[in-house]
Amino acid sequence: MRRRRFGPFEVVILLAALCLIAVGASGFDQAVRAARADGAPGRFAVTSSDCVSHLGHSSCTCLGDYAADDGSVRLTGVPLVGGGDDCTAGTVRGAVDIGVETRVVDPGGSGEWVVTALILSAGTGLALWAVIPLLRRSRVRSAAR
Amino acid sequence: MIRTHRPRSLDLLNTRGHRSGLALFMVIVVAHWAEHLAQAAQIYIFNWPIPEARGVLGLPFPWLVTSEWMHYGYALLMLVGLLLLLPGFTGRSRTWWKISLGIQIWHHFEHLLLLLQALSGMNIGGGDAPTSLVQLLVPRVELHLLYNALVFAPMVVAVLLHRRPRADERAAMACGCAAHEDEPEHVR
Structure with missing residues (x-):
């Protein structure tokens, strides 16, 4: 399988993912209050x-x-x-x-926590996708030692 | 003798054009999700008043949010896209794509049921308003997002399996969607 590298596109996706996580985290407390x-x-x-x-x-x-x-x-x-x-x-x-x-x-209560959970999940998923090449590279390096 | 020919353009879409067609379809689907999520975040996280929360494209083009045909048009686009792109899938990915298609067909059946009740004036269960079958279990407000999620999840599984097929699935594929065979990774 052709391996993806951590390039400029991955950096942009990672930054977008971090923005999503920040937005989701900022609404976490409010979502819990609304749900309860x-x-x-x-x-x-x-x-x-x-x-x-x-x-x-x-x-x-x-x-x-x-x-x-x-x-x-x-x-x-x-x-x-x-x-x-x-x-x-x-x-x-x-x-x-x-x-x-x-x-x-x-x-x-209201189900608006679903929105916060979706945004946090999307952010986490995108961030993981972006850093997979880095994780894979470090695993290969440690296996090579 | 009766000869049946599939339209040439459909063959093209499911062979050389499958990768581009599928990519375009997934961009539309993900963009639709992103718009819904952006609108929900505007209301529930940034606390905008509901009339002002119109997602991203809805801010310069408010008719995108208010048009009732946009909602049904998108559902129809999903159904047509799922049907047109089905022949290009093989093996496990085909099964998952069919699951997504089945749920979308059910979604349309529900719409038909609602429309028939509205036209005939006779509602399921003798209620005051038209009711869909699933709505008897799930409140109406959340139904749209629920259906989108139920159709989206197997679609993603199908695309991932289609991109990374087993050898037998790869052999049956007529498109160029599969990721390339193994190449050694260069460790710098």
């Missing part, structure tokens, strides 16, 4: 829905106003992430503020 619905519990009043329609079906996100039970946080016009997609205007549902101004999550 770890934050200030409150009530979410649905005001509208934002739907993407495809042939024969659609996917909706509930938009509404959130108020923490202790009154410490109020957010207006934010999406509710996780839970079902019943977005009937006027419905009041439980929600948790995880410390992010752009959304609140369902008390059952």
Whole structure:
């Protein structure tokens, strides 16, 4: 098999992979909080829905106003992430503020950790692919000694 | 006597053109994944408001995200690509490519089911909205990414096996996709 060498292309891929890992790592703490619905519990009043329609079906996100039970946080016009997609205007549902101004999550948690996991996996996979020639070369050298 | 001829262009695609065709197809598939991942990262890691999170190409071309035909068009492109490139695969890679194709055919069957419910007004299980069969188990929102992952994984296995075939598989291949035979590694 023709052996790949650690060249300029591998360097670029490695740098891109490190960027992906940095992005994934920066969102790790937030993803864990979202998955565990770890934050200030409150009530979410649905005001509208934002739907993407495809042939024969659609996917909706509930938009509404959130108020923490202790009154410490109020957010207006934010999406509710996780839970079902019943977005009937006027419905009041439980929600948790995880410390992010752009959304609140369902008390059952949200699956946004999947995004962080995918980015970390992609970064790690690309980084490993890029350094395989280096690993292989060091293994051949140690075997030759 | 009935003679059957496959179109010449299809033969070309699965022989000399298989490597280029497969590379182009995989670039489209990976770029689609990268766009979804970029959009998800904008929402869930960088905390952008959802309307502003349109991936990379969606920022200069917002219609790419809002067009409902883009979603189905991509699914159709996947199906056509999987079908057209199948004859070039041999052995184990052919099996994995067929698994990917089978899942994509099922994906289209689900779309058809949804469309028929929307047109007839009769929904599976007597629900208020059209429901696909898998949606009875997995929430609708995650279905798109789930199907893409289920189709993508066996596709990657097929491509890797196609690039590194066994001797019998290599002998049956009519394309130049396989990596070259062993060459000694130069240790500097």
